[in-house]
Structure formats: structure tokens, C-alpha cells
Amino acid sequence: MAPKAREELVVPYRHVPAKARKDAGSLISQSLPMAAMFMKNKMLSWAALFLSIQTYLNEPINKVEEDGSQPPLLKVVFALVAVLTCYIDIIFPQTNPSIKKAADVATEITSTIVSTATS
Known part of the structure; x- marks a missing residue:
């Protein structure tokens, strides 16, 4: 059996969290x-x-909170809102007749220009 340590030699453990690193990925994801x-x-x-x-x-578990930094879950929600914003035209398509008419006119002009240039 190993000898027991003397109590005056025992040093209690004190956890010192690691210093926060500046992460470029956090800035980009924000x-x-x-x-x-x-x-x-x-x-x-x-x-x-x-x-x-x-x-x-x-994200580290024991991260020291900084002033002005967003929580990581809020960044995920914000990115999800960005994806939904980009696909909002599928849910609510634009039905403005003047926009459709302008697109038809632009398509017709483009097709006549192309046909005259190729002939």
C-alpha cells in the first residue's frame, strides 16, 4: 500500500478557466x-x-461572458431567420401585375435584340 500524504502538504485544487480567445468564426457567424x-x-x-x-x-462550456457578445444560440436563430427570409418568395409570391408586365416587356425587348444581332 502506498503511504498516505501528509495533510499539510496537500494543496487544494482551484480551477482557473482558460482565457477567452478572439474567434473570427464568431464574427463571421454574427x-x-x-x-x-x-x-x-x-x-x-x-x-x-x-x-x-x-x-x-x-463554444466552450466555461466561457467568460464578454460585453456586447451574442449568445451562440441567438446566432443560430438569426441565421435561420436569414434562410427563411431568402425563401419567403416561395411562401408569399409577388403577384403585382405591373412587375409581371415589366418583366414580359423586358423579355420581349431582349429577345428581339438577340434575334436581330444573330441574323
Whole structure:
């Protein structure tokens, strides 16, 4: 049997959390959904969703809270809203007749220009 340690030599354990690192992925996952919503770019919105999920999964458990930082779950919800914003035209299609008429006129002009240029 191993000898018991003397009590005056025992040092109690004190946990010191690791210092927070500046993470570029967190910055990108916070700003990319807004860019996707402004541009209505589906690829950006999906990339924002995957990056925010990755940031959420890589978030340390014992992270020191910083001022002005969003919680990781809020970043995921924000990216999900960006994806839904890009696909809102499928749910609520635009039925404005003047827009449809303008698109038809533009298509007709383009087709006549192309046909005259090729002949």
C-alpha cells in the first residue's frame, strides 16, 4: 500500500478557466446572416447557418461572458431567420401585375435584340 500524504502538504485544487480567445468564426457567424438577408442570397444564408451551428458547437462550456457578445444560440436563430427570409418568395409570391408586365416587356425587348444581332 502506498503511504498516505501528509495533510499539510496537500494543496487544494482551484480551477482557473482558460482565457477567452478572439474567434473570427464568431464574427463571421454574427455578420453573415445580415448580409444574406440584405442581398437575399440563398448561398450566403446557408453558409451563415452552417457557420453559426459550427460556432455554437465549438463554444466552450466555461466561457467568460464578454460585453456586447451574442449568445451562440441567438446566432443560430438569426441565421435561420436569414434562410427563411431568402425563401419567403416561395411562401408569399409577388403577384403585382405591373412587375409581371415589366418583366414580359423586358423579355420581349431582349429577345428581339438577340434575334436581330444573330441574323
